[in-house]
Amino acid sequence: MKAFVVTLVALAVLGPQIARAEGGFKVEPSMLTDWKTVYGQVEAKDSIPARARLGGTLVELSVTEGDLVEAGQELGRVVDAKIAFQINAIDAQIAALESQMANAERELTRGEELKSRGVITTQQLDALRTQAEVVSQQLEAQRASRQVTEQQATEGAVLAPVAGRVLEVPVAKGAVVMAGESIATIAGGGFFLRLSVPERFAGTMKEGDAISIDTAAGEISGKLAKIYPLIEGGRVNADVEVADLNSEFVGARVLVKLPLAARDAILVPAEMVKTHSGLDFVIVATAQGPMERAVVPGPMTKVNGQPMMEILSGLTGGEEVLAHEH
Missing domain, CATH: 1.20.58 (Methane Monooxygenase Hydroxylase; Chain G, domain 1)
Structure with missing residues (x-):
């Protein structure tokens, strides 16, 4: 029988590490991060209206919602x-x-x-x-x-104030517009996730925290960039910077996992926990030889890509857990 020793080391950034040794899995308490899943909304850093500088008739309109434009590009023309x-x-x-x-x-x-x-x-x-x-x-x-x-x-030419994506075009060709009226709204300057978190978690969030985001393409990471000091409706707003954020739909909601607390936990490799007769068991090395011990498993997590299961009851740390024989 081949087994391994697991050593879970609390690290602020890297998380617990697994150390392998001959003879079995030795379990030690480690720091486990509790995550809170909330919805984040894709927002543009800059959302600027392209306004008519002249009152008159909109005789040309060359953009529609979703178009990508460059700064200074002509979007339409107003003639007086x-x-x-x-x-x-x-x-x-x-x-x-x-x-x-x-x-x-x-x-x-x-x-x-x-x-x-x-x-x-x-x-x-x-x-x-x-x-x-x-x-x-x-x-x-x-x-x-x-x-x-x-x-x-x-000045009848309506120009894009920034490079970005057209979010809204509230007027149509042929409309009579006033000077200063918005012809299109441009989202530019990059995109971020805006979170709205219950205020009871405000004290646990810190700028710079690593954030996990679930997307259709898989899980990506981000950084908590800003926490706003104003609490409205019992919620705190925060911004998350994400390098490869899909900005095709501004306002789209995605699942975000926030690290809210760290606590001691007992983790063992998921394959070392077996279920039979409606109970979960691990094999523990004792002076009398390998013995099965009933445990109460908790949620599954990953450490360096390996599935690990939290043990809520049955192990206290220091035990040597053995692999089940096949």
């Missing part, structure tokens, strides 16, 4: 028909001022010639020069006003 009329009005004012400017420059040139012959006074020449400068400034003001109106027309 009044802007074209405003530009035409400004162009007419500019044309009128240009005519006034040309006339003022001719009057100033003529006044300078008359002043050189002594026909008009210096005061009259200064008045002509001032009139030309006023018209020139009015012309510059209208040209600047035209640039402002042209800039407003370019």
Whole structure:
């Protein structure tokens, strides 16, 4: 008969380790982590609305829910028909001022010639020069006003504020929108799990704790990144960072196992516990030879990938457990 010795060592990060030796499984108390299973919800770090910077009609809309977009990508276009009329009005004012400017420059040139012959006074020449400068400034003001109106027309493009996934598009093409109205909501900046844990467990959680997450692809690990100090409705919110989190569905719920407490436990390899006649037994080496002992098993756990069974009653530690003969 070949057997092994199990030594369970309490380690804060690695968990209990199994040491093998000739002759049997020697069981020693170890620290076992109690896990609390809760639901976590996939959330985006940044959820930012792409807003219309201009009021008008949404004439283009190029995205829908679920699309991936890049920062600065054009999502739609808003057109305000009044802007074209405003530009035409400004162009007419500019044309009128240009005519006034040309006339003022001719009057100033003529006044300078008359002043050189002594026909008009210096005061009259200064008045002509001032009139030309006023018209020139009015012309510059209208040209600047035209640039402002042209800039407003370019702001009809609705741009993605961040790179990410489109979560919501609350408007449709052809809708009339106001300046500042949300055209789409973008989730970006990465994704995390948001937990809502009963407040009685708040004192047992610590930032940096390793977290186990059950997914369709199997179990993955994460890290408790942040615990929020505000308790609402008897629950504490916490965030878990996960490297390979599936972000296809934002708001999806997944099972998360939180390490809430550590306690002493007796563990033996699961294959060393046998059931017959409705009772569970292990074989213990004694001075009189191998003897069966009835035990009360607890939940199953894994240590370094090996299935281990907690023994609630029947073993106290220090015993040498032998393998069952086949």
